[in-house]
Amino acid sequence: MGSDRCCTIILSLWVSIYFLLGSLAKKQDYLPPPTNLTFGMDGMFCLVFQWNPSENTANCSIKYSKILLRKNETPQERGPSTNLTAHVKKVDINKEILFTVQAECDNTNIVSNKTTLPVQIATGKGNPNISVRNFSCIWYYPEYVQCTWKPGRDAPPNVNYTLIYWTSVELSCSSNFSQPKQFHDLLPTGSSCSNYTYSNGIPTGCQFRFQNRIATLSKLVTAVSDWSKEVKPYLYYVGANSIAKLKPPVISAYRTPNDNINISWNEVYKDALHEVLVQKSNSEIHENYKDIAGLSIEIPNAATDVKYTVKVRVRLPSYSTLPGGHLWSDWSEEQTLQGVSNGRDISILLLLLIPAIIIVAAVILLIYMRRLKILIFPRVPDPGKVLSSDLQQWLKNGRTVYNEPSKEEICPISMLETPLTSPPME
Incomplete structure (x- = not known):
């Protein structure tokens, strides 16, 4: 009995020591989270998060990892560091931001619980339904x-x-x-x-x-x-x-002797990229030449009988392009290069124009035929309407139609003579 009781006591002591050591080990493996996480604005370009350090119960080198979560966006994780502050730039703070910090022991798997701070206070108070x-x-x-x-x-x-x-x-x-x-x-x-x-x-x-x-x-x-x-x-x-958004370039375009089209423009910005748009008169499809780094382009084998309309726009170079790309400038003024007609086109045009001219001339002649007949065969006037009726009477009687007066009228003439000199006055 004594020996059994002694064995039981010894076993109980071993169990107690085991659990005590296990609890001490767990306590040493536990790392409390950071406390007093606060937010502020360092001017209008930076957000700053601050927190108090975790209690170092694990006797290790503590570092802090951060996660920034914005609504409908991929979380941004930042590697562990010993800093107790985090600076965040280029953040859309019109929406809610969740910032999380977690303590961890360096080179171990001991980590603390996460401390999360929701941030939607940066823009202050006000009615959001009135916001632009x-x-x-x-x-x-x-x-x-x-x-x-x-x-x-x-x-x-x-x-x-x-x-x-x-x-x-x-x-x-x-x-x-x-x-x-x-x-x-x-x-x-x-x-x-x-x-x-x-x-x-x-x-x-x-x-x-x-x-x-x-x-x-x-x-x-x-x-x-x-x-x-x-x-x-x-x-x-x-x-x-x-x-x-850059200013549109000023362009010039001309045909070369070897049936090419040369398009050039002025330099709006060094190393800028350009887009050239070409429209042919015989096609509704535009031809685009994109991301041209130089100040000219030559279009080979341009048809001489086709009219070409060209224009150019410009944007900043690709090495500074941010997500979404740069804005293109407005299009430059259009330059039009007229086509040169060949002999075949002239023949076809004449074959169409000559019959049309003949038809139009025939219609005009039909309309004005009466006038044309009068011009060719003028009308002979009627003498009876031109001369008096005495002509017909003269032709009928064969003598003069002058009627002599039946009686000659003689008027007496009296002459009064006036003396040249007057008689002397008595």
């Missing part, structure tokens, strides 16, 4: 940016949209971020647009000067809101080069 829709901007390089939008679904007639913009050429966010800032606290730091366009009294667009160079890779942030904070602001972040 279909917002877009075009940079008419190198002069100005034109932004347009549509009013919100519930926008009142007296809504006064205001566009504020910021530009930057910095490629990295500031590392001296200290205190989160509210969106409306950043509005006074931007430049106000003043050249608005209106529709029914509501601002629907604005134009502002933007004369940066493409090589600077400038970034642009615009915000459309109102100073009363009744409109939920709409933020638009874009690389300026991705909305740049």
Whole structure:
């Protein structure tokens, strides 16, 4: 009995020690998640997330991995690092963002639970149904940016949209971020647009000067809101080069002696890409020549009897193309090259024209035949209608038709003579 009791006690001690060591091992393998995850804006170009470090219960080198999830987009994962902050650029913060941070021990499989922060506070308060829709901007390089939008679904007639913009050429966010800032606290730091366009009294667009160079890779942030904070602001972040629209080129075109067509144009931007559109008079299908890096192109074996119409447009070079591609410029003015007719065409044309001319001449002759007959055979006049009736009487009697007076009338003539001198007066 004594020996059995002793064995039972020893076995119980071993079981207790096993579970105690197991619980201690699990406790050492457990890593608490980061705490106090906060969000702020470092200017208008960077979002900054901060958190407190995890408690190092596993006695290891702790690193933090981050995941940024935007609605309807692929999650962006960032590799583990020891930093307690994360800077995020080029984010559409008009939609909700989920930011997740997780602690992990370096070179082990020990990880903490995830800490997630939903972010939809960047644009502040306001009615989202009054916020602008279909917002877009075009940079008419190198002069100005034109932004347009549509009013919100519930926008009142007296809504006064205001566009504020910021530009930057910095490629990295500031590392001296200290205190989160509210969106409306950043509005006074931007430049106000003043050249608005209106529709029914509501601002629907604005134009502002933007004369940066493409090589600077400038970034642009615009915000459309109102100073009363009744409109939920709409933020638009874009690389300026991705909305740049160059001026159309000036082109010239001519036929070469070897039956080719040479098309050339001026240089709008160095190393720009061009598209040439050719339309033939004998075909409804356009011929496109895309992504031409030079300043000319030659179309071989051009038919001499066909009219060619050509035009050219230009865009920025492909090495700086962002997702979605660059904007094409407007088309240049058209150049038309008339075709040269050959002898066969002239013969066919004459065969068609000669019968037509004969038919038209015959119709004209039929219409004016009566007049033509009068011209060829003039009418002989009737003497009886031209001369008096005395002619017929003269021809009938064979003598003169002069009627002598039956009685000669003699008028007496008296002559009165007047003396040349008067008798002297007594």
